[in-house]
Amino acid sequence: METIELVDSEIMRLSKITEELLTLSELEENGNRANLSQINIKRILEKMLKLFKNQISSKNxxxxxxxNGDFEILxxxxxxxxxxxxxIDNAVKYSTPKKEIEISLNNDKYNKLLILDITNISEIIKEEDLPYIFDRFYKTSAITDKKGFGLGLSISKKIVENHNGSIKVGYNKDKKEITFKVYLPLFIEK
Ligand SMILES: Nc1ncnc2c1ncn2[C@@H]1O[C@H](COP(=O)(O)OP(=O)(O)O)[C@@H](O)[C@H]1O
Ligand SMILES: [Mg+2]
Structure with a gap:
């Protein structure tokens, strides 16, 4: 790589970590009580999946x-x-090529919760990584790329909790299948 490109990509890297750390400290300071609106999760998911279309197909x-429904949250x-x-970025980035990524959206009417499941198959994760996966700066040892800082999941957890929801991870050792489950309170008009 040319020196100038190296410097550019290093600047990008540093500005990304600065941004992520700022997001995290901002979330810790203020929570997210500002800018609440009615959000259609299905619509957001469809928009996100469009963004990842090329990456999904280039990894086969x-x-x-x-x-399974049109769910709204506040x-x-x-x-x-x-x-x-x-x-979704994690699922695509860390999935073994040519495997399946499964995303499902359901609701638990009884508990008034929306449930989002994202599953992928991955070689880079082991059962012993799971307790640390939401920790700041945690990356599995199999990861050598320098692009991520291990902050995405801790930011996501913080955001979900600020919305009175929760996020869980599960792992099936035999299938090498990792599942993230997000639970969020449904918006129900009175
Ligand atoms: N869907 C996934 N499949 C396999 N491993 C994952 C997945 N999501 C996260 N991980 C592991 O957890 C680590 C932390 O994820 P994250 O907080 O998003 O940070 P980053 O993506 O910047 O490394 C990743 O580096 C990876 O090792
Ligand atoms: Mg990530």
Missing amino acids: LKLKASF GNKMHIEQVLFNL
Whole structure:
């Protein structure tokens, strides 16, 4: 690489980490009580999937999406978009090529929750990584790329919790399948 390109990409890298750290400290300071609006999650998911279309096809991934309803939540749209972006970005980035990524949207009417599941197959994760996966700066040892800082999931967790929701990770060792589950309170008009 040319020196100037190297410097450019280093600047990009540093500005990205600065941005992510700022987001994190901002979330910790203020929560996200500002800018609440009614958000249609299905619409945001469709928008995000469009963004990743090329990456999905260049890795020969199969996308299986099932959106079982039109769900609305009350939230900060920019933050919620960031969560969905982070989770889909991870699924695409860390999936083994040619495998399936599964995204499903459901609701638990009884508990008035929206449930978003994102599953992918990955070689880079091990069972012992899971307890640390939402920690700041945590990346599995198999990851050598310098683009990410291990902040995406901690930011996502913070945002989901600020929306009175929760985020969980599950792992199936035999299938090497990792699943992120996001639960968010549904918006129900009174
Ligand atoms: N969908 C996934 N499949 C496999 N590993 C994942 C997935 N999502 C996250 N990880 C692991 O967790 C780490 C932390 O993720 P994240 O906080 O988004 O940071 P980053 O993507 O910047 O490394 C990743 O580096 C990766 O090792
Ligand atoms: Mg990430």
